[in-house]
Amino acid sequence: MNENLIHRLKGHVLKVLHLFALFIAMSIICIPGLWVVLNSFRPTVEIMAKPPVWIPNDLSLDHYRAMFGAAGEGGVPVLQYFTNSLIISLTSTIIAILVGMAGGYAFARFKFRGKAGIFIGIMITRAVPGVSLSLPLFIVMAKTGLIDTHLGLILVYIALNVPFTIWLIDGFFRQVPVDLAEAAEIDGCTRWQAFWKVEFPVARAGIASAGIFAFLTSWNEYALASQLTRSTFSKTMPVGLRDFTSEFTINWGGMCALAVLMIIPALILTFIVQKHLISGLTFGGVKG
Amino acid sequence: MAQVHLRNVVKKYGQLQVVHGINLEIEDNEFVVLVGPSGCGKSTTLRMIAGLEDISGGEVGIGDRVVNDLPPRSRNISMVFQNYALYPHMTVRENLGFSLKIAKRPEAEIEQAVDEAAGILSLTEYLDRKPGALSGGQRQRVAMGRAIVRHPDVFLFDEPLSNLDAKLRTQMRTEIKKLHQKVKSTIVYVTHDQVEAMTLADRIVIMRDGHIEQVGTPLEVFEKPANTFVATFIGSPPMNLLDGQVQSGKIALDGGPSVSIPEQSRGKVQDGQAVILGFRADNLMPVGHSMPMPGEHSELGMTVNLSEPLGTETLLFGTLAGKEVQAKMLHPRPVAPGERLEFQLDLTRCHLFDAKTQQSLG
Secondary structure, eight states, rough: OHHHHHHHHHHHHHHHHHHHHHHHHHHHHHHHHHHHHHTEEESHHHOOOOSSSSSSSSSHHHHHHHSSSSSTTOOOOHHHHHHHHHHHHHHHHHHHHHHOOOOHHHHHHHTTTTHHHHHHHHHGGSSSOOGGGGHHHHHHHHHTOTTTSSSHHHHHHHHHHHHHHHHHHHHHHHHHHHHHHHHHHTTOOOHHHHHIIIIHHHHHHHHHHHHHHHHHHHOOOOOHHHHOOOOOOOOOHHGGGGGBSSSBBBBBHHHHHHHHHHHHHHHHHHHHHHHHHHTOOOHHHOOO | OEEEEEEEEEEETTTEEEEOOOOOOOTTTTTEEEOOOSSSSHHHHHHHHHTSOOOOEEEEEETTEEOTTOOGGGSSOOOOOOOOOTTTOOHHHHHHHHHHHTTOOOHHHHHHHHHHHHHHHGGGGTTOOOGGSSSSHHHHHHHHHHTTTOOOOOEESSSTTTTSOOOOOHHHHHHHHHHHHHHHOEEEEEEEEEHHHHHHHHHEEEEETTEEEEOHHHHHHHHHHHHHHHHHHHSSSOOOEEEEETTTEEEEEEEEEEEOOOGGGSSSSTTTTTTEEOOOOGGEETTOOOOOSSOEEEEEEEEEEEEESSSSSSEEEEEEEEEEEEEEEOOOOOOOTEEEEEEEEEGGGGGEEETTBBOOOO
């Protein structure tokens, strides 16, 4: 065998191994999610079967039907939970992004006293585990009458997300050369116009990714929401999952069906913003 | 079109003063180049004219207005940045038309102005591309196009060619010069490259440490440098400077031969005064390989340490009066290191500086 052939064969073998490794890795990542989706379509007997039934033989929409059905027959106020989740997540994300943009821009562009200290201070708040805040938050919310309200959760999620959005957006504004805003000012823009017409669109990708992260954090958060909500008026979807547990049984199929409903909007949103992420990252106005 | 004036302009960052009260009058349609080593305050001065930097003291005027406190948008200037600063999210067309769009001009007018600028800079076929899809030279032209669409009073260039490779730089230099002839306007151009300064400028302003060292036409600053700094900064290779002392009508070079005092400096020096003799490589040539020197000249012997053949001429390096000196050889022949040659020094082209003040005695 000549050397070239050996190298070519080696290349093929490596490629196969590479694909196999990727397949294993992707399986580990994806199977739990797929399992949730699969379970939402099959009867409880099959879900609980031991050994597990890998290939479903009885798919139905029963869990979905029951979930949207009357309260006595396994129904949960899905639409109400969905609306709560949407209102709380969107509002807190928008505010966190606005604050993050203002803060990130300030850290990226301006010099001021104690800048490094303030920045580290903000970041350190992220080091506190969220759950450890649940009791203090509960007390504060109870005293201010914000328990079981949208506003209460919105405030909590803004506080959770702001350090993160500031940090992420600061990084993106740092990558936007100062010259761009100066060029815009010379081209006739006010400071404000220069920001909105030039710096903001250029940093759009980073702001969008900060938005996704903030949204997903709020959308999926369970620990604090479970403490601070009481009724259908403010329960979010992750908290709503608990409606499927009763004293002695857990309705796994129903839970999975609701989980699927949670995943869908998050997927759609990520998909929409992903386009911006890619197109926005094609820099080139400045020689790099 | 407009004049620009700077009167006692000062820039301070906290306690640190970087521009020390400079005065400069720039005529209408004049091409002025600010040149100096990095950190000399030339870019800061330009940015003060642009309004991107606050003015700590003095007065900056464009046309007959004092613009000290006007924002950049009210000064009717345009600027080309070192890294081009094109808007990456806009096409070339949008980049060019941006200033007119901000000024809310009618669509038709914007289109016409963009087409005109694109025509001048041969950018027409790239109008629908984004800056990321352009080469360095093309980006540079877009940056210039963005500056000319508005027909500003003054163009400001901040080291616009320093990001280009050598060949493109020469080419763009010519284009800038042509552009100036075409669009007739006042240009203030900052560079650290003395060749750019010499080739482009109507007048050169040489700066150092926040002071103006000399203002003059390229030939003036080359022929009559006001001090040793200008003498070594302008011209390539830099002017040779040798320390010496005036002794009975001659200059005794420290540890070396004596030469006559150049005619233009006679009567301006006293016996015993410490001076610096300056001459360019072009004015020190080996006998038999030199230009005719009809005026007064001195003859000196020097050992050549190194030679750099350049084709039509050869640069010779030797040591004279304890300093490394560069000389030029016309109609070159190979020179071996260590060879001793007789050189002619053209005294009519020599410069004399005071050793203490470093100022010219010419």
